[in-house]
Amino acid sequence: MQTLKCLILKERNVGEINKSISVLTAEKGVIDILVRGGQKSVKNSASTQLFTYSSLCVDEKRNSGGQIQYFLNSSELIRSFYNIRLDIKKTALASYFSELLLYSRTEQSGYHDVLRLTLNTLYFLDNSKMDIDLLKCVFELRLPCEIGLRPDLVGCANCYKYEDDRMHFDYISNKLYCDDCYCSDDNSSDTIVDKTLLYIIRFIALSEFEKLFYFKISDRYLKKLTAFTESFVAYIFKNRFTSLDYYKNI
Structure with a gap:
């Protein structure tokens, strides 16, 4: 026992x-x-x-x-986390988080950070202390990082340039490239990120838990971040999550 x-x-x-x-x-x-x-x-x-x-x-x-x-x-x-169940949109989002965790499920040790991430996310969702669409983006990007699928965001995978006005993130290779180095016949897995969006993505993927939930971004960049994290999840897990569709339709 x-x-x-x-x-x-x-x-x-x-x-x-x-x-x-x-x-x-x-x-x-x-x-x-x-x-x-x-x-x-x-x-x-x-x-x-x-x-x-x-x-x-x-x-x-x-x-x-x-x-x-x-x-x-x-x-x-x-x-x-009683307040989550009182709000249909929050319930739908929490269900999406659960679906992500169940789909990526692994019976192994060393899940302390995954549990900590999830509990912190539900705490902020339960207490309405963060825009829930931003909270969704944080969880979508950080969960893969904590289960060993962290994207390579240090710099261009070819020339190691740290940042540029315009850089490319390739979802298939999970790597970042500068404009000069990126070359692909198929652009379907490519997304262009500017300096601000790259900073936000790096912050979510690399910052300590104590800082992770304490930031705000404009509506313009929230839309860009949402497009990035949803595409990132789709390529990483190669699955369509019905709970996400339901959340977006509420």
Whole structure:
């Protein structure tokens, strides 16, 4: 038996009385936990709801195929992020964050920064302390960075020029190029970034957590940043996220 601090990303019913929850943990990445009687019992209901952060005591067993399965023994609520569930747009955005985490799921250690990023993001979403469209961009760009897919933004991948009035980011190679060095027959994976947009992208990708959520940008650059981060996610994960479509249509 072990105790894990978990963020609940998804709930689904299993049979007539049980439910399964997908959770994000610092120690094991994303795992599934079976909650016996979870559909009807109120014992663990508050601490196993969507978007709650809880301390879960779990039993670990191996099935006949050698796979590890987790079963909830007891739980204690740490934080509920209750205000998110009161706003349909915030709920849709949090669902998008969960979908990104579930799609990129990895059962491994070393997810402390991913959990910290997600909890910080939900905190600002819950407390309305940041423009939620900007918050979305921050999470879209920083999550891949924390799971080993950080873009190469130090300078031009060819000549190492740090910045220029006009530079190119290639989504396929995940690299930055200056105007002189960029050469491609197919421009579909290329986006042009100016100095200001490049500074914003570098700030999100490279800054410390203590600074990450404390900045503002103009509406003009928010539109540019949104186009960049949505394209970045699409190329990195090679998937269309239905929760993003729903969020944008609200």
